[in-house]
Amino acid sequence: MRSLHKGKQSILLEHQPSILASYSVVGKKEGQGPLHSYFDLVSQDTKFAQSSWEKAESQMQLLCLQGVLNKAELSPSQIDMVYAGDLLNQCISTSFCLRGTDIPVYGLYGACSTMAESLSLAAMAVSAGFGEKVIAMTSSHFASAERQYRFPLVYGGQRTPTAQWTVTGSGAIVLAPDGAGPYIQAITTGKIVDKGIKDANNMGAAMAPAAYDTIRAHLEDLSLTPTDYDLIVTGDLGSLGKQIVLDLFQQEGVDIGSVYDDCGCMIYDLKGQDVHAGGSGCGCSAAVLCGYLLPQMIKGVYQKILFCGTGALLSPVSTQQGESIPSVCHAVSISAGRS
Amino acid sequence: MRSLHKGKQSILLEHQPSILASYSVVGKKEGQGPLHSYFDLVSQDTKFAQSSWEKAESQMQLLCLQGVLNKAELSPSQIDMVYAGDLLNQCISTSFCLRGTDIPVYGLYGACSTMAESLSLAAMAVSAGFGEKVIAMTSSHFASAERQYRFPLVYGGQRTPTAQWTVTGSGAIVLAPDGAGPYIQAITTGKIVDKGIKDANNMGAAMAPAAYDTIRAHLEDLSLTPTDYDLIVTGDLGSLGKQIVLDLFQQEGVDIGSVYDDCGCMIYDLKGQDVHAGGSGCGCSAAVLCGYLLPQMIKGVYQKILFCGTGALLSPVSTQQGESIPSVCHAVSISAGRS
Numbered sequence: 257m258r259s260l261h262k263g264k265q266s267i268l269l270e271h272q273p274s275i276l277a278s279y280s281v282v283g284k285k286e287g288q289g290p291l292h293s294y295f296d297l298v299s300q301d302t303k304f305a306q307s308s309w310e311k312a313e314s315q316m317q318l319l320c321l322q323g324v325l326n327k328a329e330l331s332p333s334q335i336d337m338v339y340a341g342d343l344l345n346q347c348i349s350t351s352f353c354l355r356g357t358d359i360p361v362y363g364l365y366g367a368c369s370t371m372a373e374s375l376s377l378a379a380m381a382v383s384a385g386f387g388e389k390v391i392a393m394t395s396s397h398f399a400s401a402e403r404q405y406r407f408p409l410v411y412g413g414q415r416t417p418t419a420q421w422t423v424t425g426s427g428a429i430v431l432a433p434d435g436a437g438p439y440i441q442a443i444t445t446g447k448i449v450d451k452g453i454k455d456a457n458n459m460g461a462a463m464a465p466a467a468y469d470t471i472r473a474h475l476e477d478l479s480l481t482p483t484d485y486d487l488i489v490t491g492d493l494g495s496l497g498k499q500i501v502l503d504l505f506q507q508e509g510v511d512i513g514s515v516y517d518d519c520g521c522m523i524y525d526l527k528g529q530d531v532h533a534g535g536s537g538c539g540c541s542a543a544v545l546c547g548y549l550l551p552q553m554i555k556g557v558y559q560k561i562l563f564c565g566t567g568a569l570l571s572p573v574s575t576q577q578g579e580s581i582p583s584v585c586h587a588v589s590i591s592a593g594r595s
Numbered sequence: 596m597r598s599l600h601k602g603k604q605s606i607l608l609e610h611q612p613s614i615l616a617s618y619s620v621v622g623k624k625e626g627q628g629p630l631h632s633y634f635d636l637v638s639q640d641t642k643f644a645q646s647s648w649e650k651a652e653s654q655m656q657l658l659c660l661q662g663v664l665n666k667a668e669l670s671p672s673q674i675d676m677v678y679a680g681d682l683l684n685q686c687i688s689t690s691f692c693l694r695g696t697d698i699p700v701y702g703l704y705g706a707c708s709t710m711a712e713s714l715s716l717a718a719m720a721v722s723a724g725f726g727e728k729v730i731a732m733t734s735s736h737f738a739s740a741e742r743q744y745r746f747p748l749v750y751g752g753q754r755t756p757t758a759q760w761t762v763t764g765s766g767a768i769v770l771a772p773d774g775a776g777p778y779i780q781a782i783t784t785g786k787i788v789d790k791g792i793k794d795a796n797n798m799g800a801a802m803a804p805a806a807y808d809t810i811r812a813h814l815e816d817l818s819l820t821p822t823d824y825d826l827i828v829t830g831d832l833g834s835l836g837k838q839i840v841l842d843l844f845q846q847e848g849v850d851i852g853s854v855y856d857d858c859g860c861m862i863y864d865l866k867g868q869d870v871h872a873g874g875s876g877c878g879c880s881a882a883v884l885c886g887y888l889l890p891q892m893i894k895g896v897y898q899k900i901l902f903c904g905t906g907a908l909l910s911p912v913s914t915q916q917g918e919s920i921p922s923v924c925h926a927v928s929i930s931a932g933r934s
Contacts, residue, residue: 264672264675264699265699267725307916308916310912310913310916311916333603336603337784341704344910344912345684345685345910345911345912346684346704346706346908346909346910346913347704347908348908348909348910348912348913351787351908351921351923352913352918352921354787354921355787355789355921356787356789357786357787358786359786360603360604360784360785360786361784361785361786361787361923362703362705362712362715362716362784362925363703363704363705363712363908363923364701364702364703364704365680365685365686365702365703365704366701366702367685373701373702376701377701377716380719380720380723380725381719383723384719384722384723384724384725385723386606386719386723404912445676445699445700445701446699446700447696447697447698447699447700448690448693448694448695448696448700450694450695569685569686569687569690569702570685570687571683571684571685571687572684573649573683573684573687573743574649574685574687574691577646577647577649577650579691582690582691582693582694584690584700584702586701
């Protein structure tokens, strides 16, 4: 059962795993955005009854894990492995969430691309028969991210127009070899792309070339055109990064505008919610995929989507040392039916 | 080609990938230890001609990547994907190392278990046919780790007797579907184990129960006894953690002493090099495996080893918040011949 290995970066899965269940948890601000009615759990308490923001994020991820297990009617002991990670130093949200669950775990770091990375690796594991029930999961929290990457909240720092707002959210997916779908059809593994952007408050511009690079590789590797998808969705470039992706395709005469959107632009009302360029953070694309997009596929709104998680692989230290921002984008092709 | 999925945590690979090449880079102190003559590259300049410790670590990892590619006679464009990570916040050593190589990459965070984690995921990918040439890689650097996890070097802080010394080192392995071996036979994915140890200067005690848990699961899942291996090697518990693993097995009447060692105890002269409990850091087990153990297997010294990477999943923030240390251990069974 050797899977086809098409082109340089893409894998067309011979056995296409099924999504058994997806679950999303978000905070108060996300619960006031345009997708508010789609999330499985909206918490008005963004501290999730914990004593620190870091513990709050971990608790949120645990609620998401419990939620997806309930939805799939599975106990933790039935899960073969979890692929998960988050934005906090040493991925503590994930480690502390999974402590006590007794589920084998592979920790990941892909910055905001983590939902696509975890879904890629989980799909490979299930497709190859290394697990029967495998979870892909991630989270981010506005307050824990702000104080780690930028300033303590009480400092009241001004945000630049290109800055994005880290989503308080978590998403989790259970994959199995068979089921009613949607199905993971193909994955494209991202390369690290760095076009020299040094402004840590303009991650959309840093990540957009990585998104373009991976989407282009995916289409080329699998001989597809953009309109073979009902939706190509990046997560999360925000309004500026989204426009750069459109421009980069336009430059080679391809208009992807009719099928393209960005999770960072979808999760908030960009005009009314004071989030500047839009949402970011691992939890952004995770919550939009798990809460909104996958249920829409089940309803028949989309037949085929390309989910492209984008990550800015900077750290406060690399920024202080004057470095530019390396970025990555992993793409996962998801289909309502098996083709 | 469904792989056998034995027991809860272990996978016996049906198609067992071959190690095409391994490479190790270490710093000056490691070059003065008992394994000094085995490492592929010993740098007397621990700054690797860079302007910061973080850039030094990234450069060391790049030298390791170039070294393993040369040894395997491969160019970067022939590599399907890299699984890699490190200890620095946001894994910047890895991201900045891989920037410009054009190799598709999955970023990992497993603390000091990263060599075993990356090797596990690379072995699964190659075994299932998702890649023909896949690299597993990691690094750590004493100076970048000290200032991130503990104190700036110039502070001159005293170390406690149970403290370990972060290895300045990097290791990389190229896997392929076929070759002259050694071969990856099986993997066991670790669960997060936390026995309540809160002392961030006693990581050996925190990680030892995770090592015991995974080794036990591996032996049970695959119906093996410790002496089915010529060597069971943890990386890196240090002298105290090593003794705890021996004790935990002793408590159930199993003496693994004749086949058991720890990379953290092997890489330094514990009496002469002032490293207290021994070596730690992703680079420790990576350099010992790639520089010493795998070449010894090729020479026929070992037929079969169980490589058990151990990671303490703490962060300075979780320690400051009074949390205990969640730990993980991933095990990879490596054999000189295919069985």
